[in-house]
Amino acid sequence: MSQKTANSPAAADPSHTEAPQAGAEVLLRALKDQGVEVIFGYPGGAVLPIYDAIFNQNAIRHVLVRHEQAAVHAAEGYARSTGKVGVVLVTSGPGATNAVTGLLDALMDSVPLVCLTGQVPTHLIGNDAFQEADTTGITRPATKHNYLVKRADDLARVVHDAFYVARSGRPGPVVIDLPKDILIGKAPYVAPPTGAHRSYRPQTQPDAGQIARAVALLKSAKRPVIYTGGGVINAGPEAAEALVAFVRKTGFPCTSTLMGLGAYPSNDPQFLGMLGMHGTYEANLVMHGCDVMLNVGARFDDRVTGRLNAFSPDSRKIHIDIDPSSINKNVPVEVPVVADAGLALRALLAAWDADATVPDRPALSEWWKQIDAWRGIECLRFTQDMAKGAIIRPQHAIQRLYDITREGGRETFITTEVGQHQMWAAQYFRFDRPNHWMTSGGLGTMGYGLPAAMGVQIAHPDALVIDIAGEASILMNIQEMATLAQYRLPVKLFILNNQYMGMVRQWQELLHGGRYSESYSAALPDFVKLADAFHGKGLRAESVDQLDDVIREMLATDGPVIADIAVDPKENCFPMIPSGAAHNEMILGAEHGGNLRDGGAASLTDEGLVLV
Amino acid sequence: MPSPLDTTQRSATISVLVDNEAGVLARVIGLFSGRGYNIDSLTVAPVADGGNLSRINVVTSGTEMVIEQIKAQLDRLVPVHRVADLTLEGPHIAREMALIKVAGVDNDRAEALRLADAFRARVVDATTESFVFEMTGSTEKLDAFVELMRPLGLAEVSRTGVAAMARGTRSI
Ligand SMILES: Cc1ncc(C[n+]2csc(CCOP(=O)(O)OP(=O)(O)O)c2C)c(N)n1
Ligand SMILES: [Mg+2]
Numbered sequence: 001m002s003q004k005t006a007n008s009p010a011a012a013d014p015s016h017t018e019a020p021q022a023g024a025e026v027l028l029r030a031l032k033d034q035g036v037e038v039i040f041g042y043p044g045g046a047v048l049p050i051y052d053a054i055f056n057q058n059a060i061r062h063v064l065v066r067h068e069q070a071a072v073h074a075a076e077g078y079a080r081s082t083g084k085v086g087v088v089l090v091t092s093g094p095g096a097t098n099a100v101t102g103l104l105d106a107l108m109d110s111v112p113l114v115c116l117t118g119q120v121p122t123h124l125i126g127n128d129a130f131q132e133a134d135t136t137g138i139t140r141p142a143t144k145h146n147y148l149v150k151r152a153d154d155l156a157r158v159v160h161d162a163f164y165v166a167r168s169g170r171p172g173p174v175v176i177d178l179p180k181d182i183l184i185g186k187a188p189y190v191a192p193p194t195g196a197h198r199s200y201r202p203q204t205q206p207d208a209g210q211i212a213r214a215v216a217l218l219k220s221a222k223r224p225v226i227y228t229g230g231g232v233i234n235a236g237p238e239a240a241e242a243l244v245a246f247v248r249k250t251g252f253p254c255t256s257t258l259m260g261l262g263a264y265p266s267n268d269p270q271f272l273g274m275l276g277m278h279g280t281y282e283a284n285l286v287m288h289g290c291d292v293m294l295n296v297g298a299r300f301d302d303r304v305t306g307r308l309n310a311f312s313p314d315s316r317k318i319h320i321d322i323d324p325s326s327i328n329k330n331v332p333v334e335v336p337v338v339a340d341a342g343l344a345l346r347a348l349l350a351a352w353d354a355d356a357t358v359p360d361r362p363a364l365s366e367w368w369k370q371i372d373a374w375r376g377i378e379c380l381r382f383t384q385d386m387a388k389g390a391i392i393r394p395q396h397a398i399q400r401l402y403d404i405t406r407e408g409g410r411e412t413f414i415t416t417e418v419g420q421h422q423m424w425a426a427q428y429f430r431f432d433r434p435n436h437w438m439t440s441g442g443l444g445t446m447g448y449g450l451p452a453a454m455g456v457q458i459a460h461p462d463a464l465v466i467d468i469a470g471e472a473s474i475l476m477n478i479q480e481m482a483t484l485a486q487y488r489l490p491v492k493l494f495i496l497n498n499q500y501m502g503m504v505r506q507w508q509e510l511l512h513g514g515r516y517s518e519s520y521s522a523a524l525p526d527f528v529k530l531a532d533a534f535h536g537k538g539l540r541a542e543s544v545d546q547l548d549d550v551i552r553e554m555l556a557t558d559g560p561v562i563a564d565i566a567v568d569p570k571e572n573c574f575p576m577i578p579s580g581a582a583h584n585e586m587i588l589g590a591e592h593g594g595n596l597r598d599g600g601a602a603s604l605t606d607e608g609l610v611l612v
Numbered sequence: 613m614p615s616p617l618d619t620t621q622r623s624a625t626i627s628v629l630v631d632n633e634a635g636v637l638a639r640v641i642g643l644f645s646g647r648g649y650n651i652d653s654l655t656v657a658p659v660a661d662g663g664n665l666s667r668i669n670v671v672t673s674g675t676e677m678v679i680e681q682i683k684a685q686l687d688r689l690v691p692v693h694r695v696a697d698l699t700l701e702g703p704h705i706a707r708e709m710a711l712i713k714v715a716g717v718d719n720d721r722a723e724a725l726r727l728a729d730a731f732r733a734r735v736v737d738a739t740t741e742s743f744v745f746e747m748t749g750s751t752e753k754l755d756a757f758v759e760l761m762r763p764l765g766l767a768e769v770s771r772t773g774v775a776a777m778a779r780g781t782r783s784i
Contacts (some may be wrong), residue, residue, distance in 0.1 A: 136635060141646050144692040148634065165690055197630060199693045308616070325684035328677060332613045 017313045020186035023155055024049040027116070027183070028161035028499035032059050033192055036087050038078060038458055039063070039211040040071040044091020046118025047129060049183035059237055063458060066479040068095050072102020072173075073477070076111045080162055080438050081413055085112045085166050086455065089438030092118040093131030096177075098137065101445060103173045104142040105475030108442025109259060109383075110234055114162050115143075120180035126266070135177045149179065152187035160192040169202030170323040171234055172223060202322060204337035206347045214294070214318045214335045215351040221292035222363035223370075224252045227275065230295015230441070231321060231341045233434045239342030239435040240264070243296065248344050249352060249534035251364060253371055256282040259441045262431035272371070273380075276304040277577050278423040279378035281378050281586060282371055284575070287312050288583035289370075295319045297341040300331040302579075302611070310582030320344040348368040361475030381591055382428055390544045394421065394496045396430035397547060398468065401494060406549045413456045415439065417449040417473030420502035420573045427469040427573075447476025450493060454480055457489040464492070464555065471497040471564075472521050481534035482562040492554050493562045495527060498569045506572045511609060527564035536560035579611035614676040617724045623652070623673045625698045625706050625776045626683065627784055631691035632658045632666040638669055639689050649674060649682050653708070653751070655773040665693065667784075669776050671706075671751075696784045698776050706776040710754045715742040716765030731757045744765065 021029075022090035027050060031039070038061045043051045054062050067072040075086030090099050098118040106113050117139075120129040136148045145165050147158045155178075160173040218224060226247055232239050240263040247254045247270055254264050255272040264271050276288055287293070293315045300303065300319075305311040308330060317333040320327075320341055325338045337344055383525075384396040405412050413588040414429055415438040416422040416550045421441055431437050438456060439447040449467040467474075474495055484491050504519040528538030537557050541550040547565065554563045574589035629781045630636045637656055644651050653671040658664075672682060679697070687695045698704040712733070721743075728735065728745050731753070737744035747757060751774060758769055777784070 139640070140642055141640060146635075150634075169688070202688075324686065325688055327684070328680055329615060329684075330616075332615055332677070334613055451703045464730070599615060 005006035015053065020188050022049065022053070023152055023178075023183040023185055023187040024053040026156050026187045026189050027159060027178070028053045028057060028060060029189055030156045031087065031457060034160065034163045035084070036060055037307075039087045039089050040065055040074040040455065041089030042068050042071055042091065042095060044118060044121060044131070045094050046092035046180050047089060047095075047116070047178070047183070049180065050089060050116070050118075050178075062089070062291070063454075064483065065454075066449065066482050067477060069102050069447065069481070070454070070480045072099050072106065072113065072115065072475050073445075073448050074112050074455035074458070076102065076106050076109075076448075077415060077438050077452030078459045079111050079113060079360065080182035080233075080452075081435050081456040082459045083435065085114055085163055088115040090117055090122060091131070092135070093133045096133050096135040098277045100142050100444075101546050102137060103139055103175065104442040105445045105448065106173040106438055107142055107144060107351045109440065110171050110230060111173065112166040113173040114166050115173060115175045117175055117177050119148070119177045119179040122179045123181070124180065126391045130489045139175045142173075143175050144400045146175035146177065146293070148177040149182050151165070152182055152185050152376075153312060154233065155182060155187045157193075157211070160190075161197075164197060165200060168200065169196075169204075170326075183290055193335050202417055203324075203338050204322065204343055206320070206344040208347070210337045210349045211344070211351045212355070214337060215348060215355050216314055216357070217292055217318060217335060218250065218252075218294060218352075219355060219357040219359045221252075222360055223289060223291040223367045224294070224364075225255075225286045225290040225292075226250070226252050226253065226254045226294045226296065227287065227298055228296045229257040229298025232260055232263040235297065235340050235342035237434055239340070242342055242345035242349060245395060246349050246352070249349065250359070251287055252294075253368070255279070255286065257304055257441070258296060258426055258439060262293060262434045262437045265432035266430035267432060274426050276301075276576065277306070277579075278427065278573055279577075280427075281377050281575055281588065282374040284583040284586060285374050288473060290315045295321075295333070295351065296345065297321060299326045300329070302330070305330060305581045306577045306585075308578050312583070313492055318338075348357040361461075377588070377592065379588055379592065382589070384593065385543060386544060388543070388545045392541065392544050392547055392567045394424050394498065394571050395428055396544070397496055397565050397567055398424050400547055400602070401466070401551055402469070404548065405464065405466070405555065408464070408555055411460070412436065413453070413463055413465045414436065414458065415449040415452040415456065415467045416466070417467070417476075418444045418446045418467045418503075419470040419473060420498070420506065420571070421468055421470045421496040423503075424496070429468070437604065446473035450474060450480050450491070453491045454483055457491050458487070466492045466494050469493050469495045470493050470502060471499065471524055471527075472501045475525075478530070479533070481536060481560065485535040489561050490561075494562070495564050496567050497524075497527070497564050498567050498571065499524065500569055501571075502571070503573070509572065510576075510578065527562050530558070531562035534560070536562060538562050538564065540564045540566070542566045580609070614680055616775065618676055618677070619675055621673050621675060622679065623671060623699065624670065624679045624682075625704065625774060626670050626686070627696045627698055627776060628668040628670065628686055628783055629660075630666050630668060630689075631693070632664050633691060636666070636691050637668070639691070640670070640686065640766065643689070644670075644682075645684055647681075647685065649678065651783070653773040662665055663695040669774050671774050691694055694784055696778070698778055701778060702782070703779040704776055705779060706750060706774045707771050708751060708754060708774045709746065709748045710758070710769060710771040711736070712745045712758060712761060712766070713742060713768040714745070714761050714765050715767045717741060720764040724761060727760050727764075771777070
């Protein structure tokens with residue numbers, strides 16, 4: 001970034017006893033003390049004092065997005081790829097309301113963020129002043145916590161508190177609403193506190209008794225499974241290492257939620273692939289048939305459990321979660337462990353060695369035989385017609401994208417939008433490290449992938465960052481192409497263009513009698529020209545013979561690229577457990593004779609129809 | 613481990629110690645409405661630490677699994693210091709106060725006064741055609757008294773909601 005004037009108040013490092021500064025300066029100083037390097041933001045009247053303070057310093061970089069929702073997703077991408085707290089700055093009123101979708105997205109997926117929102121001056125609050133919104137009211141259910149700073153004395157303390165809350169326990173987004181008079185008036189600075197928080201002190205160390213019970217249960221297992229989620233990613237790379245060590249030590253099969261992909265290497269033989277609605281046949285049948293389940297940092301989400309009263313009926317369950325409210329919420333468990341996933345896994349490793357009981361190896365090898373039989377179905381198998389001019393199957397496009405990026409050997413981060421392409425990315429791209437896969441799981445926010453990729457690329461300027469997108473989703477934040485251009489961020493948009501809101505079309509085909517109501521993406525833009533208009537490069541593959549060349553050219557291009565990949569519009573994403581069905585009522589693809597579920601058709605019940 | 617198959621409803625009196633700051637009540641109420649939990653009664657007032665801590669008493673009902681959820685959800689709110697399920701933790705006292713206005717003449721009036729006496733309700737306002745009774749007691753006792761007043765000219769009721777704490781030396 002360009003060098004700015006160095007004689008600013010924030011550039012010098014004043015001692016702790018200097019005269020009070022303007023609120024905006026105090027704010028920036030607190031951010032700096034919290035280790036903030038980047039802010040994703042968009043200016044407006046209420047936050048002009050902050051922008052003034054930003055102008056006068058160069059310790060913190062500001063990235064100007066084109067829509068406040070994108071600022072939040074960018075901060076999410078930044079946070080999830082680095083493990084740091086992402087920071088957002090938006091103005092009052094519409095700036096704050098535009099940010100709400102991103103905040104809820106971060107809440108559902110446990111992403112640590114601090115979002116600074118401008119507010120009208122304190123004396124006008126409640127007056128329906130210009131660009132006033134009840135931001136703390138609106139964001140209360142969309143954040144982990146929020147603050148309205150009404151006194152200058154509270155400003156610095158609140159900023160430090162917000163960062164602590166955002167990153168501690170189960171991470172999440174925190175809003176600080178900042179009235180303009182607080183930003184302009186003088187405020188005292190206080191350093192980050194060193195003592196314990198007065199009320200919020202989440203438990204991170206597991207209870208030794210529960211760990212011992214967990215190990216006893218695991219050692220008694222004949223048909224065990226380890227089911228992991230985003231909590232392992234959030235607990236840091238050491239947690240993923242501990243997971244790998246524990247899975248290898250036990251010899252147990254391991255499956256992961258959408259959010260947990262990358263914690264355990266996808267190519268490892270003990271990995272069963274993703275579980276849940278579009279999970280693999282083997283992962284879901286293992287979940288259904290297991291006798292002991294160890295859940296690490298996942299939350300028994302409805303995309304994973306399917307019909308609750310049919311979920312893993314014969315298993316005794318252990319649940320490790322840092323959030324006590326996630327335990328016994330949907331599924332009752334026998335051994336609850338409230339702890340950080342990494343600390344709990346390390347405790348399990350130690351306790352496993354300390355416990356003299358020998359696991360039931362013969363039963364385990366029987367279990368693996370059964371698993372291999374399920375694997376033999378090859379539920380993700382597909383055939384791509386390789387004839388010149390043949391239409392590209394979306395699975396093949398992802399498969400080739402994976403193979404070719406792997407050949408290149410560059411560090412690769414994948415983000416996605418929401419829909420079929422997201423599920424195909426989860427199924428066919430393989431991850432062997434945590435923090436390299438960013439997708440909107442809990443909220444399922446179309447428009448997430450491009451801004452998230454932007455945030456990832458800011459944090460990892462030399463890495464390869466690809467947004468695997470759908471042609472409908474990408475239009476929800478396409479304006480961010482301008483941000484890519486401005487900051488020369490070489491993000492690649494890999495669009496699986498099936499001309500449909502494919503996931504909607506699929507549900508309409510399977511559940512609504514093929515009435516494709518409003519799911520066709522009519523009047524699509526020419527994505528090649530669109531890339532051009534935004535100073536990027538546009539590429540298109542219309543048939544299978546063009547695919548590899550397009551991927552290679554995309555990867556070889558320095559700047560931002562849109563690769564528009566025309567794929568089969570009729571393709572559906574399988575396996576699929578329809579809403580309200582059980583894990584053993586999976587629908588497989590046409591390659592496997594269609595509705596294969598222990599030989600019969602999956603039951604699409606009326607009860608299931610009301611579910612999302 | 614609470615079972616989802618257990619559909620038995622129970623009532624729970626939960627006390628929550630919170631920072632006395634703007635919005636804390638909205639957080640608690642928003643949690644109940646947002647997640648579809650019942651609030652049968654709710655009281656809040658500063659109680660300790662020079663007015664920096666408030667106590668919220670909430671009476672709710674649900675299955676064991678739902679009540680466990682309510683407590684866990686309350687406990688993870690940032691300004692919450694402590695959550696106590698008084699119903700579960702042992703014997704406790706729960707009291708509320710009510711003001712009950714009865715407008716009547718002749719026999720009804722005399723009967724209202726007699727019943728008030730039997731229930732140890734105090735007369736805190738009187739005109740020739742009305743009484744306002746003040747009464748403290750359990751929710752059930754107040755309910756019973758209000759029902760008795762209904763045919764005798766019950767005009768208005770104002771209740772505080774439940775204040776509660778554990779018996780004995782134990783404190784929140
Ligand atoms: C903001 C938002 N609006 C609506 C939806 C519902 N929805 C889920 S997937 C989908 C279609 C996505 O289409 P596309 O991006 O082309 O992806 P495809 O499924 O075709 O791969 C829609 C509309 C959503 N998830 N998010
Ligand atoms: Mg599409």
